Amino acid sequence: MTTVDTHVGTDVGTRLDDRILGGWLGRIAGNMLGKPVEQGDHWTRERIDGYLRRAAALPLDDYLPGPVSESDAFALRPEWRSCVRGRIHGSCRDDDVDYAILGLHLLETHGFGFTTEQVGELWLLRLPYLQTFTAERAAYRNLANGLKPPLTATYDNPYQEWIGALIRADIFGWVCPGAPRRAASLARRDAVLSHTGNGVYGAMWAAALVSAAFTAPGVRAAVDTALTVIPASSRLARTVRRVLSLYDSRLGWEDTLDAVHEETAGLHWIHTIPNAAVITAGLLYGGGDFTRTITLTVRGGLDTDSNGATAGSVAGVLCGAAAIPPQWKDPLENTVRSAVFGFDGARISELAARTRALAEHIA
Structure with missing residues (x-):
């Protein structure tokens, strides 16, 4: 695939600016949309749609509505109070956005030749331990105990193929527009700090998808x-091809997810494989809208905020920031909350501009 020309012509540069900003806005908006129902063992597709019907919010075309009953409020994640329509004033803090910010800082600090060891060093310097989860927390603990990659990913870590590395990958796609193999290579170098197998492939796939x-x-x-x-x-490739x-057989969105759900039964709701299927289905049946x-x-359920973030990033790059409807952008108030030291309250537009500056330097 031909790399986007980042140097020649004002129109080309403006389009790239808009699409990188679209990726950031899409990731944050998709994450916010899914955050209140991020509990895949409870919030199944059926329960999510039941909630939306009770709130008269189907078809869904905005952030989730607030709960209409105490039982619904109890079932939502506590963050719902700042993540549902009418209550959003800037983005909520979330690891799905923290890792995009940390990845940006990694590339600004160490360049495109960064090492996996440098990824780990930056985690210890910039990321609070209690804001890491599953494979990332295991790797962080291993780093703090003096282990080096790849042992950080394999020692006492039962989450090696979960979705954590995939959610860290978008930044590598944004800085490598139209260069999916280079994006995947960067994502792999980051992912092996905490993941193996399909966990690493998920990061490579997501970075290439965004690119x-x-x-x-x-x-x-x-x-x-x-x-x-x-x-x-x-298994990741086989599952995506299955979707x-x-x-292609013109099966409906719900029937497609039903079929894949049966074929991935037994995998945890945070595992890479079933979530990649949900992301792929959302992108295909979303048709670029x-x-x-x-x-x-x-x-589609499962890890809703992570899946919404990745799909939103891809859709935002495809359409550009200017084409993202205002109900998704305006409540974000161009502001992001973050647990990454030094970045809380950052302007989304500034993060996008810094990402664009890195994209200028790709080979």
């Missing part, structure tokens, strides 16, 4: 391209 969205003619082409950077025999085949993409993805 491909800059130059692909549509969603399907971006998904096809992203598959080329991971082993074809991996593609069901989509930003609102439809993130709402279908979140309604």
